[in-house]
Amino acid sequence: MIVLGLETSCDDTGVAVFDTARGLRAHQLYSQSRMHAEYGGVVPELASRDHIRKLLPLVREVLADADIGFRDLQGVAYTTGPGLAGALLVGTAIGRSLAYAWGIPAVGVHHMEGHLLAPMLEPDPPAFPFLALLVSGGHTLLADVQGIGRYQILGESIDDAVGEAFDKTAKLLGLGYPGGPAIAQAAGHGTAGRFRFPRPMTDRPGLDFSFSGLKTAVLTAAQSRVLDAHTIGDIALAFQEAAVETLVIKCDRALQQTGHARLVVAGGVGANQLLRAQLRHLGAKLSVRVHYPRPEFCTDNGAMIAYAGAVRLQAGQFEALRFGARPRWSLTELTTL
Numbered sequence: 001m002i003v004l005g006l007e008t009s010c011d012d013t014g015v016a017v018f019d020t021a022r023g024l025r026a027h028q029l030y031s032q033s034r035m036h037a038e039y040g041g042v043v044p045e046l047a048s049r050d051h052i053r054k055l056l057p058l059v060r061e062v063l064a065d066a067d068i069g070f071r072d073l074q075g076v077a078y079t080t081g082p083g084l085a086g087a088l089l090v091g092t093a094i095g096r097s098l099a100y101a102w103g104i105p106a107v108g109v110h111h112m113e114g115h116l117l118a119p120m121l122e123p124d125p126p127a128f129p130f131l132a133l134l135v136s137g138g139h140t141l142l143a144d145v146q147g148i149g150r151y152q153i154l155g156e157s158i159d160d161a162v163g164e165a166f167d168k169t170a171k172l173l174g175l176g177y178p179g180g181p182a183i184a185q186a187a188g189h190g191t192a193g194r195f196r197f198p199r200p201m202t203d204r205p206g207l208d209f210s211f212s213g214l215k216t217a218v219l220t221a222a223q224s225r226v227l228d229a230h231t232i233g234d235i236a237l238a239f240q241e242a243a244v245e246t247l248v249i250k251c252d253r254a255l256q257q258t259g260h261a262r263l264v265v266a267g268g269v270g271a272n273q274l275l276r277a278q279l280r281h282l283g284a285k286l287s288v289r290v291h292y293p294r295p296e297f298c299t300d301n302g303a304m305i306a307y308a309g310a311v312r313l314q315a316g317q318f319e320a321l322r323f324g325a326r327p328r329w330s331l332t333e334l335t336t337l
């Protein structure tokens with residue numbers, strides 16, 4: 001089955017073609033980050049308008065890259081939620097309409113299920129069951145994954161998502177948007193040991209996270225100092241260490257608690273090299289296989305949506321002739337396959 005996937009939940013327009021027989025055929029991403037950088041964060045209305053401009057041209061390019069025409073497609077998948085309502089509506093309206101015009105089934109995909117299944121696009125994909133660490137700009141959660149749609153949330157952030165903490169810290173340090181890659185780069189020039197920030201909620205049992213206190217600790221450190229390049233590097237390094245170590249401590253705990261032999265890491269923060277290295281280390285310690293998507297499929301992309309949609313369409317799941325966005329939508333509400 002050949003499926004077109006569309007991702008428009010936030011500030012990336014992603015389009016891909018996934019073929020259940022031959023794998024990923026083509027994918028493209030248009031990032032709006034330069035446009036939003038001017039405002040220090042995503043401006044929802046600008047995001048929606050830009051998705052409208054970019055989506056159809058990207059669909060044409062991706063079909064050409066895959067060397068197919070629309071008549072070869074057997075389904076269309078698009079992100080229905082969670083995310084920005086207006087941005088989601090662009091993808092769902094266009095995706096549902098294309099499927100109607102082409103006379104093929106359509107399916108709405110949960111953005112976080114897309115992230116969670118992204119490692120399936122890699123050679124040697126993880127088998128079920130596994131523990132998943134989902135770390136993005138909007139979510140930080142640990143889930144017990146028994147199969148498609150069988151997700152039990154073991155812990156999640158009670159306030160900011162870890163990606164949001166990276167973005168806010170970067171803004172505070174004047175490093176711009178998006179913050180994750182900027183912090184990682186600045187940390188590369190930092191010196192260890194000058195600052196030490198808290199590892200929130202690691203001193204008590206449980207698998208929930210909290211990142212707003214860490215952000216405040218960075219603010220306090222930054223406010224009382226001149227933010228020269230050295231200090232920015234030192235703070236970025238200490239922040240990244242604290243955020244990563246917090247995630248690693250909780251993964252260690254969750255792996256020991258569940259006894260899972262596989263850990264899947266996905267979502268934008270999963271592109272972070274320090275996190276990847278430290279989780280690889282944890283995996284070696286616990287004899288757990290750690291699976292990541294390639295970095296470009298950690299952050300938002302159309303390939304993961306095409307894949308997740310293809311799996312659901314193949315199982316006979318599709319939408320009625322209507323569309324709607326679900327800006328708030330829990331992973332635990334998905335149907336199981």
Ligand code: KG4
Pocket residue numbers: 010135136137138139162163164166167178179180181184267268269270271272273298299300
């Ligand atoms: O999954 P994603 O692309 O979009 C959402 O679903 O939110 O994740 C975006 C988040 C942003 O907060 C961004 O700063 C963070 O992922 N991010 C990173 C890195 N690359 C992206 N955080 C840390 N290190 C990175 N290399």
Ligand code: ZN
Pocket residue numbers: 111115136137267268299300
């Ligand atoms: Zn995402």
